[in-house]
Amino acid sequence: MPRKSRTQLIKPRIREILSQELPEGLVQLLPKHWVQIGDVLILPLREELEPYKRRIAEVYAEVIGAKTVLRKGHISGEFRETNYELLYGRDTVTIHVENGIKYKLDVDRVMFSPANVKERVRMAKVAKPGELVVDMFAGIGHLSLPMAVHGKARVIAIEKxxxxxxxxxxxxxxxxxxxRMTAYNIDNRDFQGENIADRVLMGYVIKTAEFIPKALSIAKDEAVIHYHNTVPERLRPREPFETFQRIAKEHGYEAEKLNELVIKRYAPGVWHVVVDVRVFKQ
Ligand SMILES: C[S@@+](CC[C@H](N)C(=O)[O-])C[C@H]1O[C@@H](n2cnc3c(N)ncnc32)[C@H](O)[C@@H]1O
Structure with missing residues (x-):
């Protein structure tokens, strides 16, 4: 008989324990999926389970082996901060290991999206040894640590x-x-470096277009910019590249789209995409 995966064993065990404690009908509403970042769990919990949320969190933590459980919220604001409810445990600082990279973070306060994993892995492959990458929205090093660790690139990481x-x-x-990695705790608009980067990372959403002139000034006369943004379905595939190209032209740069990838669905009818753009100073 094939051996069952850990998750296949976890779910029946959780149901077995909670079916003895929850009113009939509620067991089917228990979350079938969750996010684990290091040893912190993020659980989506339906309203019907509200009166039992702490006990449910405790059982998930014990069976899965997590120290803390948060209830899923929304990511918002300039610093892309999370908005979770603490259900079990206290400590929300953890070390998450992915693709051989150690990411230490406070899951309760810092965004770390499992859906962005493909992009973090891709960045490890696109970076080249010795090139200079400027990460304008570095976070905890989400995208630029893989470039320094695996790609052996030199990185300037800016985080406000x-x-x-x-x-x-x-x-x-x-x-x-x-x-090979230096970090600045400043607003990237105050960064002094000009005409220095082989590659610029713009891992931000919603307002990324406002930062295009700064990215161009940081980039060398010929460079690659990884431009992230959120875009309504009805504007694709023209946007977000068309806006990038227009702003680049206004600042004396040609822009060539090399590649475009969907990172994830951001909201109903809205996609988070990344466009790889080669820019040339005219
Ligand atoms: C959404 S996180 C993304 C992290 C990473 N780039 C990624 O794509 O996974 C964006 C980060 O940019 C930072 N940030 C926002 N505006 C900034 C600015 N003007 N200068 C520097 N950092 C900024 C936020 O604090 C946040 O940590």
Missing amino acids: SPYTFSFLIENIELNGVQD
């Missing part, structure tokens, strides 16, 4: 939030890339 920045600094050390 002091709290997120504290993890970025720790992650540079944890992954042993102090020799």
Whole structure:
């Protein structure tokens, strides 16, 4: 008989325990999917389960082996902060290992989207040894740590939030890339470097277009910009590249689309996409 995966064993065990404690009918509403970041769980819980939420969280934590459980919320604001309800445990700081990279973060306060994993892995492959990457929205090093660790690129990582920045600094050390990764706790619009980057990362959404002129000034006369943005379905595939190209032209740059990928569905009818753009100074 084929052996069952850990998740296949976890779900029946959770149901077995909770079916003895929850009113009939509610067991079917228990979450079948969850997100695990390090040893912190993020559970989506339906309203009907509200009176039992703490016990449910405790059982999930014990069976899965997590120290803390948060209830799923929404990511919002300039610093892309999360908005969770603490259901079980206290400590929300953890180390998540993905693709050989150690990411230390506070899951309760810092965004870490499992849906962006493909992009984090892709960035490890596109970076080339020795090239200079400027990450304008570094977070905890989500996209640029893989470039420094696996791609052996030199990285300048800019992060405005002091709290997120504290993890970025720790992650540079944890992954042993102090020799090729430097971090600045500033607004990227105040960054002084000009005409220096072979590659610019713009891992941000909604307002990314406002930062295109700054990205162009950081880029060398010929460079690649990984431009993320959110775009309504009805504007694809023209956008978001058309806006990028127009702004680039206004600033004296040609822009050529190399590639476009969907990162994830951001909201109903809205996609988070990344466009790889080669820019040339005219
Ligand atoms: C959504 S997170 C994305 C992290 C990573 N780039 C990714 O795509 O997975 C964006 C980060 O940009 C930071 N940020 C927002 N505006 C910024 C600015 N003007 N200068 C520097 N960092 C900024 C936020 O604090 C947040 O940590």
